[in-house]
Amino acid sequence: MNPHRIAFYILALLYLNSCSEDVSPSEDMKNFTQININEIEEVTLPNLIKDVTFTQLELTNASGMTSGSKILIRNNKFYILDPAQNEVFIFNIDGSFVDKISSLGDAPNQISFLVDFAFNDYTNEIELLDPRGKIISYRESDRSYRNVLNAQDQLTPVYGFALMSEDNIAFYSNLKEYLVYFYSRSRKEITSSNVLNEAIEPIDWHSIHPFSQRDNETFLLDMYLSKVYTIDSNGVHTKHTYNFGDNDFNISSKTHSEISAAGDLFGLLAEKKAFYPLSFHFEDDDFIVLRGLHEGTKRKELVFRKKSNLWTITDVTNDFNFYLCKASLRDGRYVGIQNVPGNIIKQFSDADLNANQKEALNGIKEDGNPVLVFYNFN
Known part of the structure; x- marks a missing residue:
């Protein structure tokens, strides 16, 4: 099977100078990253989050979305990437449609596919x-x-980027010798490469958005090895290496031929009851959120509360995605997106909601656009 097809199936279930400066995690962090899935309390989504409000995005002839995979907030507006349509949709805070960004083609000012986007604070573009x-x-x-x-x-192919400074960009590629390449705009060249690609063979699997940024901190998720790195002007540093005990899976122990077909991999994951691969990581001062594939078919979220040192797990196979950011537009709550509106109705139909929440839930149209969900964790 074509490895690009393998990437599609996995994501559908879940999107020069060489140096690598690793910092070993502390003993506390080592304990924290040893996770036994079977010992973690599993809760339903309505029991995981609170202070919930729902905003369905306006559906017009121009604003119809397939799915949202990345949300950025700027200028009192939501910017949402729809990778299936290669477009960024813009909505006001009340969900009303503003515009969309799309420039597909072969001309100099056009792109063939859109895999990531970012705000450049130096150019305001x-x-x-x-x-x-x-x-x-x-x-x-x-x-x-x-x-x-x-x-x-120099860069083909790359699947994500992070703007490190006015001049420097970090790119991610899982089909090269290294995972991270720093590129200088002014010099028009790669200035360094970091994080050796430890997969036995280059396989075109990658998380939809391997980079995440919060305040002045940039994270990179290596889904192959269940590792999270931080990136700064001094290089790339190991922050967390997760191990799932009896549910762990080491892809480097399998040959490329054994996992060349998606069905073969899913069979191995089911057989080992593995929690693999990780496809998403988010971290702030209070929480860590991981998304992974459990037993080859179930997409689950792990939420770690730093203050109580406690992990919780919930099943989000039905398309609820914790694309997190601190949404000051909504009293500092987190924001997620449900790409299948009917599923959010099913998930919260029996939840303990107040009158306003019930009214908003009942107003969701199953054949409409995705729904933004604003919340705090319980």
Whole structure:
């Protein structure tokens, strides 16, 4: 089976100078990252979160979405990436549609696919990443596009990026010798490469958005090895290495031929009751959230409360995704997206909701656009 097809199936169930500066985790962190799935309390989604409100995104002829995979908040608006349509949709805080960003094609100011996007605070523009190592920039004021980086000969393929400074960008690629490549805009070249790709063979599996950023901290998830790194001007540093005990799975112990078909991998994961691979990581001062595939078919979220040193797990196979950020627009609560509106109705139909919450839930249209869910953790 084509490895690109394998990547599709996994994500559907779940999106020069060489140096690697690793910092060993503390003893406390080692204990914290040893996770026994079978000993963790499993709760339903309504019992995991509280202070819930629902906002269904407006559906018009121009705003119909397939699914949202990344949410950024800026200028009192939500910017949501729909990777299936290669577009970024823009909505107001009340869910009303504003505009969408899309520039597909072969012209200099166009991209072939859209795999990631980011705000460039130095230019006040939105940058869109093509996996062929090309970035185009979008300016909202006049809805114009321009080509700001084209390094296909050096970077192809890349599946995520993080803006480290005005000049430096960190790119992620799982099909090269290293996972992280630092690129200088001014020098137009890769300046360093970090994190040796430890997979036996390059396999085109990757988390939908391997980088995440919070305040001034940048994280990278290595889904192959269940590792989380932090990235700064000094390089890449190991922050967490997760081990799931009897549910752990070491892909390097299997040959490429044994897992060349998606069905073979899922069979191995089911046989070992593995929690693998990790496809999402989020961390702030209070919580850590991990998303992983359990037993080859179940997509689950692990939530760690730092203050109580406690893990909780919930099943989110039905498309609820914890794409987290501190949403100051909603009293500092987190925001997630439910891509199948009917599922959020089923998940919360028996929940203990107040009158306003019930009214909002009953107003959701099953054939409408995705639903934003604002909440705190219990």
